[in-house]
Amino acid sequence: MAYRTAIVGTGGIAVAHIEGIRALGGRAEVTAVVDIDLDRARAFAETWGIPRVHASVDEMLAAEKPDLVHICTPPGSHLPLAAAVLRGGSIPLVEKPPAMTLAEIDEAIAVERETGAQAVAVFQQRFGSGAVRLRQAVADGSFGRPLVAVCSTLWYRDADYFAVPWRGNWDIEGGGPTMGHGIHQFDLLLSILGPWQSVRAVAARQDRPTDTEDVSAAIVTFENGAVATVLNSLVSPRETSSLRFDFEHATVELEHLYGYGDADWRFAAAPGREGLADTWAGSSAAEVRSGHAAQFTAIFDALDAGLPAPVGFDDARQTMDLVASIYASAFEDRTVVRGSIDGDDPFYTSMLGTGAPWLSGARA
Structure with missing residues (x-):
């Protein structure tokens, strides 16, 4: 039925x-x-x-x-x-x-x-077959410890895009590319690397006619020791979405735009670990493209x-906590620890928090 x-x-x-x-x-x-x-x-x-x-x-x-x-x-x-x-x-x-x-x-x-x-x-984005087998490799330690990651959502949205009244509005949309665009890529990042630990970030309104940011960049540390950069942009004419994971024994990369298949992944083994290429290729089951159907x-x-x-809301909360923490770090010039934004923090009830520096009416 x-x-x-x-x-x-x-x-x-x-x-x-x-x-x-x-x-x-x-x-x-x-x-x-x-x-x-x-x-x-x-x-x-x-x-x-x-x-x-x-x-x-x-x-x-x-x-x-x-x-x-x-x-x-x-x-x-x-x-x-x-x-x-x-x-x-x-x-x-x-x-x-x-x-x-x-x-x-x-x-x-x-x-x-x-x-x-x-x-x-x-x-x-969590549900493409490439991400599923990478999570398995992380879980079983096939590639060694995760060390470094790069997560980029470099997209392009012009002024006409923001002509829709609710776009770029803190009260209706809740934020810019950190909240509404790059969130897919760094949610995938978190699903692979596990709990994040702390973040240090910047955000800027570089060009677009919007109250929210059009660019943000963050350095994120993870409980397993990995360090990642996360870049979100709406001002990048050559659009791409990309992830790179450097493990002790291998590098795994993904580049796509709004959805990926198995051909969008690349694998490179560290010197002396060439046999891991067979592990990566041999672990692939039937291809499942990322997307809503998946x-x-x-x-x-x-x-x-x-x-x-x-993905249940308890799970999704980790991603939302990173969003709030990126804004808090960027707007207040501080390192934010996972789970530290609670009911007493202005960023708990608004991603704008104490105010974006480019807004003349920034909150005190």
């Missing part, structure tokens, strides 16, 4: 969600769509053959009783929608970022505990087995 799903929000990312569902060969079906703009919702439903349209999440939950609800709305609406879905008895699948702040993600986790249900963050498959596999779906 197919899982019943609904989509909330009919912007561009909703297309990626429905295409991901359709790629699963009938494993799930979209039975309803929700948008405050009913005309847009009807047009979306007609295009994709979705049978029912609703004006609100509450109306949809009462009528449809879906297994999962895909939340594809601007970030500022993620928490209230996720909470409503949890209380309605369904699983919310929340687009990135899963919440606007650490306070919000903690509130969502509290609603999970209240309802006994689970919220899931959409971090689809994560949806992992979610349904987990649900079929009666297990929690990946």
Whole structure:
């Protein structure tokens, strides 16, 4: 029996969600769509053959009783929608970022505990076959200790991109490329290297007409001793997304843009360790490209087995903690330790915290 799903929000990312569902060969079906703009919702439903349209999440939950609800709305609406879905008895699948702040993600986790249900963050870059086998190699120590990593999201967004009112707005979008763009790559970085330990960062508004940053750079240390640089940009004409991991005995690299396959990975063994190239090549199972379909498959596999779906909000919180800590480090010129941003810290309730230096109305 197919899982019943609904989509909330009919912007561009909703297309990626429905295409991901359709790629699963009938494993799930979209039975309803929700948008405050009913005309847009009807047009979306007609295009994709979705049978029912609703004006609100509450109306949809009462009528449809879906297994999962895909939340594809601007970030500022993620928490209230996720909470409503949890209380309605369904699983919310929340687009990135899963919440606007650490306070919000903690509130969502509290609603999970209240309802006994689970919220899931959409971090689809974790699920390509290359990342899966690299995590296995790290777990079994095949390549030795991780030493150095480089994580770059160098993208290009022009002024027209920011003409959409909620983009580049701290109160609605929650941040710039650190929050809404590079988060996919450094979430993948964290999924491979494990818990981070501390961060030192800078952020700048180099060129774009936005209140948020358009560039950030960070040096991140990990509990396992690895050191990584993380660079996020929206002003880079040659766009690329890349990761490099230097282990004791090998280097593993990935370069792509918005999604990767096995051909996008490169492997190099250290001198005297050439046999590890066979280990890397031989560990490859059937190729799975990163993307929404890959994560949806992992979610349904987990649900079929009666297990929690990946990526739960407790897991996603580590990534959100790094986001908040990058902003805190950049805006207050300090090193931030993982887990130190709590209810007494201004960056707990706003990624803007005490204020970006380029804003004339920066908070005191």
